Amino acid sequence: MTVRTRFAPSPTGFLHIGGARTALFSWAYARKHAGQFILRIEDTDVARSTPEAVQAILDGMNWLGLSWDEGPFYQMQRMDRYREVIGQMLTEGKAYRCYCSREELDALREQQMASGLKPRYDGRWRPEPGKLLPEVPAGVEPVIRFRNPQAGVVEWNDLVKGSISIANSELDDLIIARADGTPTYNFCVVVDDWDMGITQVIRGDDHVNNTPRQINLLQALGATVPQYAHLSMILGDDGQKLSKRHGAVSVTQYHDDGYLPEAVLNYLARLGWSHGDDEIFDMAQFCQWFDLDHITPSAAQFNTEKLNWLNAHYIKLADLERLSADVAQRLSAQGVSVAAEPALPAVLALYRERANKLNELAASVAYFYRMPPIDEAAYAKHVTADVLPLLQSLSDALQQAEWTVEAIHAALDQVVKAAEVKFPKLAMPLRVLLTGSAQSPSIDAVMCLLGRETTLQRMHLPLAG
Numbered sequence: 001m002t003v004r005t006r007f008a009p010s011p012t013g014f015l016h017i018g019g020a021r022t023a024l025f026s027w028a029y030a031r032k033h034a035g036q037f038i039l040r041i042e043d044t045d046v047a048r049s050t051p052e053a054v055q056a057i058l059d060g061m062n063w064l065g066l067s068w069d070e071g072p073f074y075q076m077q078r079m080d081r082y083r084e085v086i087g088q089m090l091t092e093g094k095a096y097r098c099y100c101s102r103e104e105l106d107a108l109r110e111q112q113m114a115s116g117l118k119p120r121y122d123g124r125w126r127p128e129p130g131k132l133l134p135e136v137p138a139g140v141e142p143v144i145r146f147r148n149p150q151a152g153v154v155e156w157n158d159l160v161k162g163s164i165s166i167a168n169s170e171l172d173d174l175i176i177a178r179a180d181g182t183p184t185y186n187f188c189v190v191v192d193d194w195d196m197g198i199t200q201v202i203r204g205d206d207h208v209n210n211t212p213r214q215i216n217l218l219q220a221l222g223a224t225v226p227q228y229a230h231l232s233m234i235l236g237d238d239g240q241k242l243s244k245r246h247g248a249v250s251v252t253q254y255h256d257d258g259y260l261p262e263a264v265l266n267y268l269a270r271l272g273w274s275h276g277d278d279e280i281f282d283m284a285q286f287c288q289w290f291d292l293d294h295i296t297p298s299a300a301q302f303n304t305e306k307l308n309w310l311n312a313h314y315i316k317l318a319d320l321e322r323l324s325a326d327v328a329q330r331l332s333a334q335g336v337s338v339a340a341e342p343a344l345p346a347v348l349a350l351y352r353e354r355a356n357k358l359n360e361l362a363a364s365v366a367y368f369y370r371m372p373p374i375d376e377a378a379y380a381k382h383v384t385a386d387v388l389p390l391l392q393s394l395s396d397a398l399q400q401a402e403w404t405v406e407a408i409h410a411a412l413d414q415v416v417k418a419a420e421v422k423f424p425k426l427a428m429p430l431r432v433l434l435t436g437s438a439q440s441p442s443i444d445a446v447m448c449l450l451g452r453e454t455t456l457q458r459m460h461l462p463l464a465g
């Protein structure tokens with residue numbers, strides 16, 4: 001049977017890291033088994049769902065490259081189908097109308113609690129052979145309840161958590177349609193999983209409690225019950241479940257903050273899943289390795305340092321043209337336009353070894369394209385009066401030098417030797433003047449990329465003053 005998995009977010013906010021990891025595992029499972037991955041937007045909470053959130057989810061999935069084979073399907077566009085199934089269940093006696101008012105249910109609950117019982121619906125409108133039902137009250141629209149089996153247990157072999165069973169006596173007759181006729185969450189999910197032929201439901205373990213209800217509904221409908229895999233939650237720094245309403249940031253915020261999607265994916269893949277000691281792998285490898293047997297059932301905590309480490313790794317590996325296109329955009333957002341010279345890929349080749357994030361990388365190379373602000377403390381420390389003659393000699397030597405790293409290096413050497421000073425005595429003030437700060441890669445390489453004209457211009461700042 002072809003594997004069919006799904007990711008089913010509610011568009012009540014952006015796609016966050018917790019949801020994205022769940023989407024990734026569901027996607028990888030489908031890819032590994034040459035199956036299909038379906039995207040379903042669970043938008044029945046009309047008060048909280050927005051088109052902007054749908055777009056944010058699609059943007060997040062696209063940025064990560066979690067491509068879906070079918071969908072997005074929208075639950076709000078499937079209302080006729082849900083009504084059809086509800087009608088069918090009523091006809092077949094698998095569901096019934098319940099006319100209990102809110103006040104009646106509240107009174108029942110209070111009564112049960114007062115006698116130390118667990119509050120639950122008492123089945124007063126559930127038809128049974130020979131049972132007399134109450135008289136239908138005038139002007140009350142009923143809810144529709146599912147006739148949950150009363151005996152036996154619901155049991156499933158969770159692909160992550162192992163065998164789970166719940167006694168049916170613990171489960172109420174679930175409301176599947178509200179008094180206004182709108183179907184409820186668990187019911188829509190069941191009809192969708194059934195119609196969409198989902199074979200493995202891979203979702204967060206915040207849904208474990210829904211599963212026995214959904215299995216009973218599927219069985220009542222005569223549907224094949226899929227396998228279930230409930231993934232542990234991803235917790236934020238404070239140990240609480242990441243959610244749209246608590247502590248999570250959007251996946252696309254990681255792009256804005258300078259992360260590469262492959263770093264985020266690799267990081268997410270290792271969050272709660274392992275393949276021996278392997279830490280670094282691409283998605284093709286992950287899809288080959290991925291299985292549900294090596295998922296940690298306990299919750300996983302987000303660790304920014306590890307993500308940064310992976311990001312630095314992928315920045316070093318990334319194609320330079322691709323990196324340049326990204327960094328050029330980041331620079332342009334800061335009002336720095338990348339000129340033809342020096343060529344950005346060459347600049348990035350010099351700098352990318354040092355960067356954890358792309359926006360740091362952009363900030364660190366901006367000085368190639370505009371006069372940098374000068375770190376005043378570094379200037380005071382390194383650009384001292386005794387350095388000025390060295391700068392003058394270097395400037396003279398550079399007027400004539402061939403403009404290669406080797407020739408520039410030779411000119412620097414010649415000046416420090418002639419003045420009998422150590423190399424940093426000249427290199428540090430040069431760094432400050434040329435780059436704005438006392439940290440830079442090898443100064444001769446920086447000068448070579450900056451070009452003769454800009455190098456001499458910036459070196460002349462203290463000489464002119």
Ligand SMILES: Nc1ncnc2c1ncn2[C@@H]1O[C@H](COP(=O)(O)OP(=O)(O)OP(=O)(O)O)[C@@H](O)[C@H]1O
Pocket residue numbers: 008009010011012016017018019020021022023202203204205206207231232233234235241242243244245246
């Ligand atoms: N912190 C998390 N860790 C792992 N999976 C999660 C996390 N939060 C949500 N999921 C899973 O992501 C999928 C989509 O969830 P959903 O869109 O409802 O997000 P949510 O953040 O839980 O929403 P809400 O903020 O409304 O509770 C579900 O399978 C859910 O179990």
